[in-house]
Amino acid sequence: MTQVYDKVALIGLGLIAGSMAHAIRDGGLAGRVTGYARSQATRDTAREIGLCEVCDTAALAVAGADLVVLAVPVGAMAEVMAEIAPHLAPGATITDVGSVKQSVIDAVAPCLPAGVHFIPGHPLAGTEHSGPRAGFASLFRNRWWLLTPLPDTDPEALARLDRLITAMGAKTDRMDAPHHDLVLAVTSHAPHLIAYTMVGVADHLRRVSGEEVIQYSAAGFRDFTRIAASDPTMWRDVFLHNKEATLDILGRFTEELFVLQRAIRMGDGQQLHDYFTRTRAIRRGIIEAGQDTEAPDFGRTPGARPAG
Numbered sequence: 626m627t628q629v630y631d632k633v634a635l636i637g638l639g640l641i642a643g644s645m646a647h648a649i650r651d652g653g654l655a656g657r658v659t660g661y662a663r664s665q666a667t668r669d670t671a672r673e674i675g676l677c678e679v680c681d682t683a684a685l686a687v688a689g690a691d692l693v694v695l696a697v698p699v700g701a702m703a704e705v706m707a708e709i710a711p712h713l714a715p716g717a718t719i720t721d722v723g724s725v726k727q728s729v730i731d732a733v734a735p736c737l738p739a740g741v742h743f744i745p746g747h748p749l750a751g752t753e754h755s756g757p758r759a760g761f762a763s764l765f766r767n768r769w770w771l772l773t774p775l776p777d778t779d780p781e782a783l784a785r786l787d788r789l790i791t792a793m794g795a796k797t798d799r800m801d802a803p804h805h806d807l808v809l810a811v812t813s814h815a816p817h818l819i820a821y822t823m824v825g826v827a828d829h830l831r832r833v834s835g836e837e838v839i840q841y842s843a844a845g846f847r848d849f850t851r852i853a854a855s856d857p858t859m860w861r862d863v864f865l866h867n868k869e870a871t872l873d874i875l876g877r878f879t880e881e882l883f884v885l886q887r888a889i890r891m892g893d894g895q896q897l898h899d900y901f902t903r904t905r906a907i908r909r910g911i912i913e914a915g916q917d918t919e920a921p922d923f924g925r926t927p928g929a930r931p932a933g
């Protein structure tokens with residue numbers, strides 16, 4: 626593999642930055658990888674496992690970097706950007722990996738120094754784990770990585786970032802930020818909220834004991850509990866920063882739910898059967914499009930991730 630950047634700075638040292646550090650190092654994609662996280666404990670852990678060159682300030686991490694990656698919760702992007710802006714090298718590229726795009730653009734763009742390129746991005750790859758020990762090099766393999774470039778984005782800076790992402794094993798696609806936020810509200814954000822809710826319902830149901838929930842949890846509910854174990858800060862920020870699209874989708878969801886609820890009450894088997902026939906076709910479409918290769922595992926297989 627050939628080196629794409631001289632120095633990559635990772636701000637936030639969790640699952641995504643950690644996975645990037647592994648993938649960049651394994652592929653020889655950068656001369657140096659530096660990193661910074663706000664918490665001393667996270668920096669200590671990252672140092673201990675040799676994730677990258679860990680710096681004690683964000684300014685030190687980004688100094689001279691030709692790529693800076695913002696890998697913090699969406700709600701922390703503005704604060705981080707204000708902190709690093711005076712220290713960015715002229716001509717550097719900044720990208721982010723946030724699950725929401727328009728709010729990150731609104732947070733980052735106003736602080737952007739002249740001559741620094743900003744290319745927002747979002748890897749559609751993750752797990753319910755967080756922190757520096759959660760990262761693994763193959764996380765992005767065969768997964769989509771969406772880029773939401775702004776109209777004046779420098780084509781060369783974009784092509785270079787694209788090279789890094791594809792060298793980490795991901796496939797890139799481009800779309801505008803509002804569309805991204807709507808698509809992700811349907812495919813990720815609302816489903817996460819539904820999973821959180823279902824696990825909450827089980828938790829509140831006094832007539833079913835906690836032991837029964839654990840002992841008899843079927844595959845569907847187990848998937849909900851996995852998702853509901855995701856990082857609370859990250860997901861709080863996703864919902865607060867993709868408010869409109871998520872509320873729109875949840876409104877549609879509750880309407881559909883009432884339709885199915887009524888069909889059950891009325892004993893309308895035909896309606897239920899027709900509905901489930903349509904939804905089955907969606908699942909089959911995903912499989913046929915080859916979009917479900919590594920997804921069901923999400924790093925759960927022992928040995929799929931490096932220890933720690």
Ligand SMILES: NC(=O)C1=CN([C@@H]2O[C@H](COP(=O)(O)OP(=O)(O)OC[C@H]3O[C@@H](n4cnc5c(N)ncnc54)[C@H](O)[C@@H]3O)[C@@H](O)[C@H]2O)C=CC1
Nearest residue numbers: 637638639640641662663697698699723724751752755756
């Ligand atoms: N977890 C997932 O499955 C995915 C997450 N994302 C996005 O990637 C971003 C990072 O997520 P993860 O790596 O999962 O999170 P994480 O919780 O594993 O790591 C976040 C890191 O940011 C640091 N941090 C928090 N606030 C900070 C601040 N103000 N200054 C400096 N460092 C700060 C934390 O110490 C931690 O090291 C989020 O924006 C999330 O929406 C994108 C795709 C998948």
Ligand SMILES: O=C(O)C(=O)Cc1ccc(O)cc1
Nearest residue numbers: 724748749750751752753923
């Ligand atoms: O673990 C899962 O099921 C995920 O859905 C991972 C994930 C979480 C957040 C994202 O923005 C992208 C991917």
